[in-house]
Every structure is written in structure tokens, then in C-alpha cells.
Amino acid sequence: MAAPDYTERIPNNVSLHEDRRLQRALESWQPSFLNWWLEMGPTLPTQDVYLRTAIDVRREGWAQFGHVPMPEYRWGIFLAERDPGRVIGFGQHKGEPAWQQVPGEYRAELRRLLVVQGDTEPASVEQQRNLGATAPSLYDLRNLFQVNVEEGRHLWAMVYLLHAYFGREGREEAEELLHRNSGSSDAPRILGAFNEETPDWLSFFMFTYFTDRDGKYQLGTLKESAFDPLSRTCEFMLKEEAHHMMVGTTGVDRVVERTAQVMVENDTDEVAGHGAIPLGVIQRYLNFHYSVSLDLFGGETSTNVANYYSAGLKGRWLEDRRADDHVLTEGSFMVDALLDDGAGGKAIGQAEVPALTGLNTDLRREYVADCAGGVKRWNRILESAGLPHRLSLPHIAFNRKVGAFAGIEASPAGEQLSAAEWEQRKDQWLPTGTDKAFVRSLMRPVHERGKIAAWIAPPRNGINGQPFTYDYVHLA
Numbered sequence: 256m257a258a259p260d261y262t263e264r265i266p267n268n269v270s271l272h273e274d275r276r277l278q279r280a281l282e283s284w285q286p287s288f289l290n291w292w293l294e295m296g297p298t299l300p301t302q303d304v305y306l307r308t309a310i311d312v313r314r315e316g317w318a319q320f321g322h323v324p325m326p327e328y329r330w331g332i333f334l335a336e337r338d339p340g341r342v343i344g345f346g347q348h349k350g351e352p353a354w355q356q357v358p359g360e361y362r363a364e365l366r367r368l369l370v371v372q373g374d375t376e377p378a379s380v381e382q383q384r385n386l387g388a389t390a391p392s393l394y395d396l397r398n399l400f401q402v403n404v405e406e407g408r409h410l411w412a413m414v415y416l417l418h419a420y421f422g423r424e425g426r427e428e429a430e431e432l433l434h435r436n437s438g439s440s441d442a443p444r445i446l447g448a449f450n451e452e453t454p455d456w457l458s459f460f461m462f463t464y465f466t467d468r469d470g471k472y473q474l475g476t477l478k479e480s481a482f483d484p485l486s487r488t489c490e491f492m493l494k495e496e497a498h499h500m501m502v503g504t505t506g507v508d509r510v511v512e513r514t515a516q517v518m519v520e521n522d523t524d525e526v527a528g529h530g531a532i533p534l535g536v537i538q539r540y541l542n543f544h545y546s547v548s549l550d551l552f553g554g555e556t557s558t559n560v561a562n563y564y565s566a567g568l569k570g571r572w573l574e575d576r577r578a579d580d581h582v583l584t585e586g587s588f589m590v591d592a593l594l595d596d597g598a599g600g601k602a603i604g605q606a607e608v609p610a611l612t613g614l615n616t617d618l619r620r621e622y623v624a625d626c627a628g629g630v631k632r633w634n635r636i637l638e639s640a641g642l643p644h645r646l647s648l649p650h651i652a653f654n655r656k657v658g659a660f661a662g663i664e665a666s667p668a669g670e671q672l673s674a675a676e677w678e679q680r681k682d683q684w685l686p687t688g689t690d691k692a693f694v695r696s697l698m699r700p701v702h703e704r705g706k707i708a709a710w711i712a713p714p715r716n717g718i719n720g721q722p723f724t725y726d727y728v729h730l731a
């Protein structure tokens with residue numbers, strides 16, 4: 256039997272067939288990836304799924320739709336097209352040509368960034384692996400699988416960079432990316448949020464709204480990188496990421512819409528008995544997913560981020576739209592901080608720090624402003640239903656485990672609490688065992704064409720112009 260043609264099996268625009276050594280390395284990683292997908296990927300047996308596959312970065316190639324058996328999905332390697340004149344936009348190498356190879360002095364830091372980014376992608380697939388069994392519709396099931404295969408492709412994207420530019424160490428890191436597992440006690444995923452469970456679809460929509468959105472912002476800063484292959488990889492990943500944002504945004508929309516409908520029809524806030532999710536539960540889920548996602552931006556002040564920026568490895572969100580010197584060695588920046596209150600205690604406030612060390616805060620603020628857009632949109636749904644209730648984002652210090660507020664407790668309003676007060680009141684603000692059990696009780700599969708679960712409204716539009724009633728997934 257002829258050996259599989261991996262330049263064909265691994266669609267790519269990096270001329271993989273011209274580099275036999277790299278091709279062989281990826282050939283030997285591919286079976287490990289497929290094993291991981293079969294062992295840790297989606298558990299619901301399916302024949303095929305109506306998926307979008309990227310086979311090229313140009314407009315006509317990057318979104319091909321068709322029914323595909325998931326293990327045969329063509330996970331490819333795509334970098335946005337190269338701009339031969341690209342120069343570094345920030346940091347101490349500003350104005351120099353972008354790097355096509357990794358400079359020796361930044362090897363360890365760049366590898367670390369790729370590994371952290373790469374680690375999140377398979378982690379989310381692991382977190383979501385059992386959701387298919389309780390999908391509220393075939394449309395939602397298809398979206399879940401689309402997100403999953405694309406996270407798989409994003410893992411390929413980071414593995415390609417590790418293999419192509421980091422030699423033996425890179426190949427070892429690529430193996431490790433498949434060995435660590437979400438929630439594992441021996442070898443957990445690197446970042447906190449990726450070891451949390453995604454046990455139900457409300458969690459999934461909150462995750463794709465809040466946690467995938469961290470992905471959008473982190474990829475946006477890596478897209479600015481002086482290391483051109485990373486920049487081009489992230490640019491293409493961001494195109495796919497837009498669909499994940501849509502799944503989260505409209506998913507929460509549809510839950511809120513259904514809850515509002517049931518509240519109005521029955522003239523009550525107590526919608527649980529009518530099979531909808533109470534607004535209080537939605538708010539507690541929101542509080543949880545938002546606060547764990549805030550942690551993903553690292554500390555409010557960080558020498559790591561200052562070094563990444565000065566070296567040219569990681570820029571700011573929309574770096575070229577910033578009206579400053581793009582070097583930042585002079586200025587200062589106000590960050591959220593825990594200050595001495597003058598009476599021997601601590602107060603939540605702001606502190607002035609060198610601009611470079613405040614860059615995690617800068618990115619987190621961009622993210623917070625974006626998240627506020629979602630809340631506004633969900634509140635418009637409540638408003639147009641004629642309801643006075645509103646959702647809100649909790650305070651930046653609420654439920655934080657990383658950064659300036661990791662050592663204190665605060666209410667969603669930003670009031671500092673003693674440990675005892677927090678223990679007493681936290682069930683008002685974070686999902687309780689009862690909330691989770693209730694949400695889980697609603698998670699019954701609706702795998703019939705054109706049907707939808709009672710706790711969520713149908714989507715306004717289908718996928719790729721197809722109706723909601725389309726046969727998006729053929730179950731096994």
C-alpha cells in the first residue's frame with residue numbers, strides 16, 4: 256500500500272512537501288493527534304457533520320462546507336499570506352525587518368508563549384467532549400463540533416511552529432500538548448480556566464463568549480509579533496475564532512430570549528418550574544466564566560509581559576492604531592491594584608506603574624470593554640420583552656485567583672469582604688450545586704431534525720444559508 260500523501264492529507268500553504276524532515280516529523284505526530292482525538296475528543300458517535308473546512312487562506316478556499324466524518328476532517332496548516340516588506344511594529348527592534356527565524360536570545364520565551372497558546376486548544380476540546388450527548392438541537396450540535404475541530408486545527412497551528420522552528424525541544428513540547436489533560440491531577444492544562452468543567456450547554460455558551468474571547472485578544476497580541484510565522488498563523492486563526500464568538504454570543508442571546516419569553520408568558524421570575532433557566536442562574540454562570548477568564552490575562556503588573564513587549568514577541572491589541580512611540584520605556588499607566596488603606600488594611604484602587612509592566616491590564620481592559628457589549632445586547636433582549644431585570648459584569652476584583660486581587664474577596668459590586676462574609680454570601684454570586692443540578696436536569700438531547708429544547712430559543716439564521724431544519728449532523 257502506498258504511504259499516505261501527507262501533503263494532501265495535511266492541507267497546507269507552507270510547502271510542506273519541500274521539507275522532508277519537517278514533513279516526517281509531522282507525519283509521526285499525526286497518529287498521536289488522531290489517537291488523542293479518538294480518546295479525548297467528542298464522545299457522541301456520529302457518521303458525519305456539516306462542517307466548514309479551511310483548505311486555503313484565500314477567500315474561495317478558507318471556508319468549504321460539506322458533510323464530513325469528524326476523524327477525517329482535514330486539519331491543515333495555514334498561515335496568512337506573507338508581506339515581504341513587513342517590519343517590526345513595537346519594542347526595542349521596532350522598524351527592523353520581521354523575523355523569519357527565531358532569534359536565539361528569545362527562543363525560550365517564544366517557545367513558552369506557543370506552548371501556553373497551544374495548550375488551551377486541545378484543553379477546550381477535552382472540556383467539551385461530553386456535550387454532544389445533551390445538545391439542544393442538531394444546529395447546536397454541529398456548532399459544537401465545528402468549534403472542536405477548529406480548536407484541533409489551532410493545535411496543529413502551534414505544533415507546526417514548534418516542529419518547524421524549535422527542533423527537538425519543539426517536538427517534545429508537541430508531544431506534551433497531547434499528554435496534559437484538562438482537569439488531570441497529575442498533568443493538568445497550564446491555565447486555570449482550562450481545567451474547569453464545561454458540564455452543560457449554558458457553561459458552553461458562557462465559555463465560548465468569555466473564554467474564547469480571551470483567545471481573540473491573546474491571538475490579537477501575538478498577531479503583532481516580530482516572529483512573522485507566528486504573526487501570520489494568528490491572523491488566520493482569528494478568522495476561525497470569529498465563528499466561536501458567534502456561537503457564544505448568540506447562544507447566550509437565545510437562552511436569555513427564551514427565559515424572558517417564559518417570564519412574560521407566566522408573569523413570574525420563577526421560570527425553573529416552566530423548564531427555562533432563571534435569570535439569577537444565568538447571572539451566576541456569567542459571574543463565574545467572566546471572572547475565571549479575567550485571570551487568563553495574568554497579573555495586573557507583570558515583568559513577563561514587559562519583556563515580551565520589549566523583545567517584540569507580543570504586542571498590544573491593535574498596536575498600529577496606538578498613538579505613542581510603541582516602545583513605552585518612558586510612560587506610566589494606571590492599573591487596578593490593592594492599596595494600603597492607611598488603617599492597616601487593604602483597599603481596592605488604582606496605582607501608577609511603568610507602562611510596560613501594565614500591559615496585561617491594558618489588554619484586560621480592551622477585553623472588559625468588549626464583554627460589556629455582550630451584556631448590553633442581552634439586556635436589550637430583556638428590555639424589548641418589557642422586563643425591568645438586567646444582567647451585569649461583576650467587578651474586576653470579584654472571584655480572582657490570579658493577580659492583584661488573588662488574596663482578597665470582593666462582591667460583584669466591588670466591595671471588599673472578609674473570608675467569613677464571602678463564605679456566607681458567595682452562593683448568591685457563583686453557581687451553586689443546586690443551580691448546576693437544575694441546569695443539568697434540563698440537558699436532555701434533542702437530536703431530531705428541526706426540533707429544539709424548551710430552555711433555549713431557536714437561532715435566527717442557520718449555517719451557510721441552510722435553514723434551522725437542515726440535517727446538520729448524521730448520528731451513528
Ligand code: BYC
Pocket residue numbers: 368369371372375376379406445446447448466467468469470471473474550551552553554555556557558559560569615657
Ligand atoms: N492560570 O507575569 P504573569 C485561547 C502564570 S485562550 C495559571 O502575571 P504573564 C482559547 C504565568 O504563566 C488564550 N497560571 O503573567 C480560548 C506565569 O508563570 P511563569 C491563550 C497563570 O506571563 C478558548 C505566572 O503565573 N493564549 O486561545 O504576563 C478555547 C506569573 O504570571 C495564569 C495565551 O494565553 C492562569 N490564569 O501572562 C480555546 C497567550 N495567569 O512564567 C483557546 C500566551 C498567569 O512565572 N500566554 N499565570 O511560570 C501569555 O501571553 C501569558 O503566558 C499569559 C500570562 C497571558 C497567560
